[in-house]
Amino acid sequence: MATPYLDPGPAAREAGPDQQTAVDKALTLLKSLAEHDREIGVSELARRTGLTKSTTFRLLGILQRNDVIERVGSDYRLGPRLSDIGAKVYGPTSLVLRERLLPHLADLYELTHETVHLAVLHDTDIMYVNKIHGHRPARCPSQIGARLPAYCTAVGKALLAFDHDAAEAAIAAGLPARTDHTLSDPGRFRAELRRIRQDGIAFDRQEATPGLVCVAVPIMGPAGRPVAALSVAGSQRRFDPMRFAPALRRVAYEASRAVQRG
Structure with a gap:
């Protein structure tokens, strides 16, 4: 085509x-x-x-x-220079998180050997501040410094679930379907965020890119609010997101402790 x-x-x-x-x-x-x-x-x-x-x-x-x-x-x-520029767009906070949480991203990669991400919320988008490619790379639109709408990504939903104003702003701006699986109905999307707040884990079920699935958890800061999110992504044909949920929870817990210690 x-x-x-x-x-x-x-x-x-x-x-x-x-x-x-x-x-x-x-x-x-x-x-x-x-x-x-x-x-x-x-x-x-x-x-x-x-x-x-x-x-x-x-x-x-x-x-x-x-x-x-x-x-x-x-x-x-x-090229790499563009990624460096993109990572600096939103100020030093993202760079500090990127450096501080790199060991935890590396831990997550060692536990999964899949593609792993670290992302932060900016308005109603997420920005990827770090990424490690897995042994079996999947077709994935994420790049360091790049932005995607938060509502259709696992990392974005993990962050929106704990930020009411940002979630409502995303809904007000519209939830256009990027794929046949995107949650574009406001009622269903709010219900999904409620579930994430209860379970502490978010999923992207081919909602941003056909064939790509992802599981994410928030990293909580000192005020009990998420400062970033970690995710594991893979091809829908072979990737079971629930398989990696325990490892993701453990790494996010340690990452949260590191952030809260300052």
Whole structure:
């Protein structure tokens, strides 16, 4: 199936392709790379963004020299510098949590050997502040520094369940279905958050990405409110989220103690 043309955004649409600045075009390329979890070639990027191949190749070279993207053979993907920038967007708190909780994320990985995440809540989105890829990687949209709507992710629901204002803001903004499994009905979504508050564990049952399932628990801070969430993710075809719930609870408990000690 052909990938649809990538909408570059309202400002670029108003300007038209001939009036877009080099910055507009470079950002369009970055958005296209960010929407896919695999490397993409020049021809495909040019087709997706509506840019010429020569312009695409020239801008990719500039972005590569600045470590914003990296080349893998003849294809391209987002680079480490962009992840570092993304992780700093929301201030030092996320960076402190990332460093302090890295040993616990590593513990979770050693216990599961699956893809594990650390995420924080920002408004009604979650931001991934750390990630370790598992031995059997699954198709997963998460990247360090990237944001996703909280309502359709396990880490997001684990955090929204304990933040009434953020949960209501997410519901008020709408719960558009990203997949056939997304909880887009406000009543069902509120019931899910009530269950999470009771059980202390959240699930993503292919709600953000088809074929991907995830289990998450919050990390509680000194005030009894969650400061972040840990998750384990895998392919729906082989991954049983309940299998990893005990390990996730143990690691989150130790992580919460570390945060509360300061």
